[in-house]
Amino acid sequence: MSTVVEPPYTPSAPARRESALRALLRNRSGLIGTVLTVLVIATAVAGSVGALPYDPDTQDVAAALQSPSGAHWFGTDQFGRDVFSRVASGLGSSLLVAGVSVALSGSLGVVLGILAGYYGGLLDRVIGVLTNVLFAFPSLLLALTLASTLDRSWRTVALAIAVVYLPIFVRVARGPVLTLRSADYVTAANAIGQRRLATLFTHVLPNMRGIVLVQVTLTLSWAVLTEASLSFLGFGTPPPAASLGVMVYDARTLSSIAPWLLAGPGIALIVFVIGLNMFGAGLRDVVDPRAGGRR
Amino acid sequence: MKSTLLFLQGHPVTRRVGEALLTLLGVSVLTFALLRVLPGDQVTASYGIDAGDLSKTQLAQLHAYYGLDKPLAEQFLSWLNGVFSGNLGFSSNAGQSVADMTAQALPVTLELAVLSIVLALVIGIPGGMIAASRPGALRDNAAQTASLLVLSAPVFLTGSVLASVLANSFGWNPNGETYARLTEDPLMNIQQMLLPALVLGVSIASPIMQTTRTAILDIRGEDYIRTARAKGVPERALQVRHVLRNALIPIVTISGLQFGFLLGGAVVVEQIFSLPGIGRQVLLGMEQKEYSVVQSTVLVIAVLFVLVNLLTDLVYRMVDPRVWSR
Numbered sequence: 001m002s003t004v005v006e007p008p009y010t011p012s013a014p015a016r017r018e019s020a021l022r023a024l025l026r027n028r029s030g031l032i033g034t035v036l037t038v039l040v041i042a043t044a045v046a047g048s049v050g051a052l053p054y055d056p057d058t059q060d061v062a063a064a065l066q067s068p069s070g071a072h073w074f075g076t077d078q079f080g081r082d083v084f085s086r087v088a089s090g091l092g093s094s095l096l097v098a099g100v101s102v103a104l105s106g107s108l109g110v111v112l113g114i115l116a117g118y119y120g121g122l123l124d125r126v127i128g129v130l131t132n133v134l135f136a137f138p139s140l141l142l143a144l145t146l147a148s149t150l151d152r153s154w155r156t157v158a159l160a161i162a163v164v165y166l167p168i169f170v171r172v173a174r175g176p177v178l179t180l181r182s183a184d185y186v187t188a189a190n191a192i193g194q195r196r197l198a199t200l201f202t203h204v205l206p207n208m209r210g211i212v213l214v215q216v217t218l219t220l221s222w223a224v225l226t227e228a229s230l231s232f233l234g235f236g237t238p239p240p241a242a243s244l245g246v247m248v249y250d251a252r253t254l255s256s257i258a259p260w261l262l263a264g265p266g267i268a269l270i271v272f273v274i275g276l277n278m279f280g281a282g283l284r285d286v287v288d289p290r291a292g293g294r295r
Numbered sequence: 296m297k298s299t300l301l302f303l304q305g306h307p308v309t310r311r312v313g314e315a316l317l318t319l320l321g322v323s324v325l326t327f328a329l330l331r332v333l334p335g336d337q338v339t340a341s342y343g344i345d346a347g348d349l350s351k352t353q354l355a356q357l358h359a360y361y362g363l364d365k366p367l368a369e370q371f372l373s374w375l376n377g378v379f380s381g382n383l384g385f386s387s388n389a390g391q392s393v394a395d396m397t398a399q400a401l402p403v404t405l406e407l408a409v410l411s412i413v414l415a416l417v418i419g420i421p422g423g424m425i426a427a428s429r430p431g432a433l434r435d436n437a438a439q440t441a442s443l444l445v446l447s448a449p450v451f452l453t454g455s456v457l458a459s460v461l462a463n464s465f466g467w468n469p470n471g472e473t474y475a476r477l478t479e480d481p482l483m484n485i486q487q488m489l490l491p492a493l494v495l496g497v498s499i500a501s502p503i504m505q506t507t508r509t510a511i512l513d514i515r516g517e518d519y520i521r522t523a524r525a526k527g528v529p530e531r532a533l534q535v536r537h538v539l540r541n542a543l544i545p546i547v548t549i550s551g552l553q554f555g556f557l558l559g560g561a562v563v564v565e566q567i568f569s570l571p572g573i574g575r576q577v578l579l580g581m582e583q584k585e586y587s588v589v590q591s592t593v594l595v596i597a598v599l600f601v602l603v604n605l606l607t608d609l610v611y612r613m614v615d616p617r618v619w620s621r
Contacts, residue, residue, distance in 0.1 A: 133321030
């Protein structure tokens with residue numbers, strides 16, 4: 001969903017920043033979000049480095065289609081592969097693709113947004129048109145079109161998703177710059193002869209860390225969903241890498257005899273996204289208490 | 296005459312329409328460019344594996360035939376000219392022009408979109424009103440939790456679960472039959488549309504609910520509500536005529552914005568429920584590597600999205616004159 005989240009901006013005092021983590025954990029949404037996210041990321045990392053109960057790709061026909069048990073937490077699939085290990089490995093590749101794409105779109109988008117907001121004029125208008133053009137495509141369709149035209153690999157999938165979420169970061173970064181540009185300390189820094197570009201990075205960027213971080217968290221959850229949707233449609237992370245979207249696709253025909261095949265990757269995906277969303281909501285409350293007060 | 300022109304020049308609507316036109320130009324450039332970054336080109340793509348057997352001279356002749364040896368700007372203009380005259384390309388797999396395919400597929404997707412929005416409003420507005428009736432209470436928390444759950448479950452997951460549970464456990468699978476057009480077999484058509492519209496509708500009910508809730512809470516604090524209450528307007532009439540009516544403005548806006556999500560979600564849902572809509576057309580084009588189909592269909596969808604956004608914006612400005620001054 002490409003709803004842009006643009007919370008009203010309030011610079012946070014340095015004193016509050018020190019206890020940001022504690023404030024996050026004291027927030028109910030933040031605490032649940034942090035716990036879920038840490039849990040999922042730990043599983044994903046275990047999946048990426050291969051620290052799993054079973055090898056995700058090894059078949060064991062004798063153990064095919066077993067329901068969840070102590071030995072196989074999420075059961076086994078029709079080839080006797082351990083569903084939990086496959087889910088963990090799928091989470092690993094989801095996290096990789098989503099992480100790389102958000103890192104790309106976030107860094108480039110924030111830089112473009114700051115430049116547009118700070119310098120204004122023609123640059124602002126050109127960047128504005130580019131942003132509008134990217135926003136003109138439904139996000140899943142744009143990701144799908146890019147992913148299907150490029151050669152298929154996890155890198156191109158990450159690139160396609162990065163393009164989709166680029167304009168959101170441009171808008172999120174541009175807004176506060178318009179306010180910050182005329183802040184007294186920015187004027188002061190320019191007055192004492194600091195170069196404008198230096199001011200941008202020493203005074204403007206650090207003051208919008210909070211809202212950018214909130215946007216990163218939310219975008220990460222959308223990127224996870226987009227990656228899974230692309231995989232489901234057959235244009236995501238290519239095999240042999242396990243993928244949650246492909247697992248859901250394959251599980252559909254067997255869902256009446258082996259519902260756990262659908263439940264495993266489905267629940268993992270939902271927990272991942274809920275965790276990121278709650279983490280983001282908690283973070284927003286900490287960064288910008290005014291916006292959170294209304295909840 | 297001159298004064299009318301001057302009036303139009305600085306007018307926000309003119310500006311907004313101009314912005315939309317500029318966006319459409321950008322959209323067409325980007326869609327055109329997509330075909331250029333493809334591995335291979337139109338010629339090798341349309342000949343598939345046989346393209347390897349073509350000699351250098353044959354390739355050059357084909358390039359000249361398709362105008363691929365001309366400068367990019369000229370190619371773009373002639374492509375755009377074709378689009379304007381209704382030439383969206385030809386699908387050799389379907390044996391049909393893309394314009395004809397689109398004319399058949401578009402009504403399916405539009406019906407799906409309209410049904411989804413109606414369902415979303417039916418679920419979202421009362422949901423938001425219930426949540427706002429006592430903020431922080433159990434009903435509010437329950438609504439918020441449900442909304443978070445819905446937001447976190449991707450359409451492909453809810454669609455798959457719903458479709459397979461109903462088909463496998465209840466033997467109800469209207470989408471297993473061939474697609475029935477609304478005009479031919481409305482009863483069957485509604486059955487086939489119901490589940491996909493429900494899946495999409497529920498997923499956009501969540502933002503609609505949130506918007507309703509926030510809008511109602513905001514409006515409740517306004518002076519005119521206090522005035523109306525002081526005047527002795529009955530509570531029920533107050534809620535409907537004063538609170539809800541004003542809350543409709545942001546609700547209309549968010550519904551318009553969700554249209555893009557619906558078009559994207561249609562790709563997934565039409566695939567799961569085998570509906571021959573425009574999303575399926577795009578996906579099929581991608582699977583069969585028929586890039587002319589992909590390009591034109593993506594263009595059609597993006598243009599549709601831009602126009603709906605423009606319309607939403609204009610309606611919003613019409614309903615709420617305060618936006619003029621912005």
